[in-house]
Amino acid sequence: MSALLDARGIMRRFGGVVALDGLDLQVAPNEIVGLIGPNGSGKTTFFNVLTGIYPADAGRIEFAGNDISDAPPPAIYRAGIARTFQRSRLSLPLSIFDNIMIGNHKRLSQGLWFNLVRRDDFRREFEANLEAARALVTVFEPQLANRLFDPVAGLPMIDRRRIEICRALISAPRLLLLDEPSAGMTHEETTALMDDILLVRDRNKDLTIVIVEHEMNVIERITDRCVVLNFGRKIAEGRYREVAADAQVQEAYLGAA
Amino acid sequence: MSASEPARKIVGLGWWPGVAAIALAAVYVIALLAAEKQNLIIALLAIGIVAVIGASRFGLLAPVTHSFAWHENGMAFAALVSAVVVAGYFHDEHFVLLLVVTVLLMTVATLGLNIQFGYAGVLNFAGASFFGIGAYTSAVLNGTGFPSILVPLVGGVASALVGCMLLLPVLRTRGHYAAVVTIAFALLFKTFLEVNDVLGGPQGLQVKGMTFLGWSFNDNVEIGPVTFSFYWSYFIVSLALLALAFVLVRRLERSWIGLNLDALRLDETAAACFGLSTTRWKITAFLIGNVLIGVAGALFGMVGGFVGPNNYSFADSLILVSILLLGGIGNPWGLIVGTFIVIVVPEKLQTIQEYRFLLFALLVIGVLLFRPEGLLPRTVRRYFPGVRT
Numbered sequence: 219m220s221a222l223l224d225a226r227g228i229m230r231r232f233g234g235v236v237a238l239d240g241l242d243l244q245v246a247p248n249e250i251v252g253l254i255g256p257n258g259s260g261k262t263t264f265f266n267v268l269t270g271i272y273p274a275d276a277g278r279i280e281f282a283g284n285d286i287s288d289a290p291p292p293a294i295y296r297a298g299i300a301r302t303f304q305r306s307r308l309s310l311p312l313s314i315f316d317n318i319m320i321g322n323h324k325r326l327s328q329g330l331w332f333n334l335v336r337r338d339d340f341r342r343e344f345e346a347n348l349e350a351a352r353a354l355v356t357v358f359e360p361q362l363a364n365r366l367f368d369p370v371a372g373l374p375m376i377d378r379r380r381i382e383i384c385r386a387l388i389s390a391p392r393l394l395l396l397d398e399p400s401a402g403m404t405h406e407e408t409t410a411l412m413d414d415i416l417l418v419r420d421r422n423k424d425l426t427i428v429i430v431e432h433e434m435n436v437i438e439r440i441t442d443r444c445v446v447l448n449f450g451r452k453i454a455e456g457r458y459r460e461v462a463a464d465a466q467v468q469e470a471y472l473g474a475a
Numbered sequence: 476m477s478a479s480e481p482a483r484k485i486v487g488l489g490w491w492p493g494v495a496a497i498a499l500a501a502v503y504v505i506a507l508l509a510a511e512k513q514n515l516i517i518a519l520l521a522i523g524i525v526a527v528i529g530a531s532r533f534g535l536l537a538p539v540t541h542s543f544a545w546h547e548n549g550m551a552f553a554a555l556v557s558a559v560v561v562a563g564y565f566h567d568e569h570f571v572l573l574l575v576v577t578v579l580l581m582t583v584a585t586l587g588l589n590i591q592f593g594y595a596g597v598l599n600f601a602g603a604s605f606f607g608i609g610a611y612t613s614a615v616l617n618g619t620g621f622p623s624i625l626v627p628l629v630g631g632v633a634s635a636l637v638g639c640m641l642l643l644p645v646l647r648t649r650g651h652y653a654a655v656v657t658i659a660f661a662l663l664f665k666t667f668l669e670v671n672d673v674l675g676g677p678q679g680l681q682v683k684g685m686t687f688l689g690w691s692f693n694d695n696v697e698i699g700p701v702t703f704s705f706y707w708s709y710f711i712v713s714l715a716l717l718a719l720a721f722v723l724v725r726r727l728e729r730s731w732i733g734l735n736l737d738a739l740r741l742d743e744t745a746a747a748c749f750g751l752s753t754t755r756w757k758i759t760a761f762l763i764g765n766v767l768i769g770v771a772g773a774l775f776g777m778v779g780g781f782v783g784p785n786n787y788s789f790a791d792s793l794i795l796v797s798i799l800l801l802g803g804i805g806n807p808w809g810l811i812v813g814t815f816i817v818i819v820v821p822e823k824l825q826t827i828q829e830y831r832f833l834l835f836a837l838l839v840i841g842v843l844l845f846r847p848e849g850l851l852p853r854t855v856r857r858y859f860p861g862v863r864t
Contacts (some may be wrong), residue, residue: 269748271744271747271748290747291744291747291748291750292747292749292750292751292752294748295748295749295750296750300748300749301748303745307742307744307745309737309738309741309742309745310741311737311741311855312734312737312738312741312855312856313855313856316734316737316855316856319731319734320734320738320745320746320749320751321749323735323749323750323751324750326731327731328731328732328735330732330759333726333727333730333731333732334723334726334727334730334732337726340730340731341858341859344858344859367855367856367857368855369855385749389749
């Protein structure tokens, strides 16, 4: 079976700090992979390199058979990779609907003539997208579906997370990157959010997920496989239980005994 | 309402509070423009401020806001009618009409600036320079036989083309640095005009008036016993231009393009991660904005009959930006109000003429402190207002 995502020998330095030190990572189609490791081990940097925010200093990334090593963020999104951010990056003054539509950029007609003059056609496209956004939001929180035109600024953290995930999912990506979706939420909220994510995946079997997470019960419950990073290198890989029992992993988290 | 049900129109909700507010505003504007004595003008301004604050205290503004939000087309029509009524009242008073036309054209320019700065977040501190490029275009083209009705279009294109020169440095810099690039351009532009004899040097150039099918805009119009000032012709054209610019800006905002520009302004990195080409949309916003500014400038050159380097200085660009901050970034209605205040108040209050920049500075600081989103803040985007979704 060929991997959906195939990253080999990824290097990324920030000045003297080596954030990614020859990282290899393969993700199979329809897999849920957990990316774990102590703070500063390079998890978020990997996401940022993968989505083109920073170029890799060395290495090669293939997605669905295409080389995306040097592609800029918009091209990577168009190829079918969508992400959430560790610190929420919603546009707070905009409505829930607007924020979700930002994630649907590639499927919206972008022509000036279409948008400014052909208002009837625009209206049909708008209404179709409104229904799509409403249906997606309803999976996560039916209450929010009635408030699609409220500004995001007034919403609690849990709802912002949901909207961020909806923004990433609305364009039906093949690979979803979740960067610490549980950050800033209670244990119960996290559990509910993960159930919703699994529900979305049950409806869309083609969705592959890579998740960075510190809540180990989340990792245990939803991932098929875990990859452990330390100092920008992969130190272990396998099912959560095997990985958690690994001596090197325990050392990375707890320090040498 | 179920998700599958199509959008439904709201019927029977009040449009009349908005119409009443527009009518009151028209009466107030007539009174203010007609007043000559300084004491009376100061009293009128005080009454205006107290009335607005009072109305907001007693909750009278909420229904007005509602009318504007749900019946915008009706409100826009009422505003057009009241503008014609105001200009009709002053049909033979050159100076007042010139003031009204100035407000209309400056509003068009700030609408352009609003696309750049208010939506896309591309700072432009050279607004007056691009306005000037439009005006100089009319100075050069009018009288050469080129149909003067098309000159404003050429002015808009010229302003966009010169803007292209700025694009490269603006795209390579971010935030404040891009702003500094435009400031440098504003200063260079004025110097360029001053030393360039072809364009009249420091003395500037005369601009011939607009002619259309052999009829000169610079002649008074006699209809029966009533004489209409020649500014009336310019008033009609300027009002039409403002209406057009207003519709353009509204449609732009209420489309995916408006959404793109907002996403660009609020978080460039996140927007890029969702496929947005920051370069493409910055260029789009900058050029459309410049076209509006240039068209308004070209018409303004003809109205004033004269262009000179001192009319298009960096200080004038700052006035345009202060209108944006004062009126409400992103809200076209706010820009009309803001432009009116910034243009008309110092003209009428002759006593403060010398201190007008001081007044603007205080006004802008006051607004930023107490109403940071401007007098009429922008509201959340409704793609089809008046339709419940």
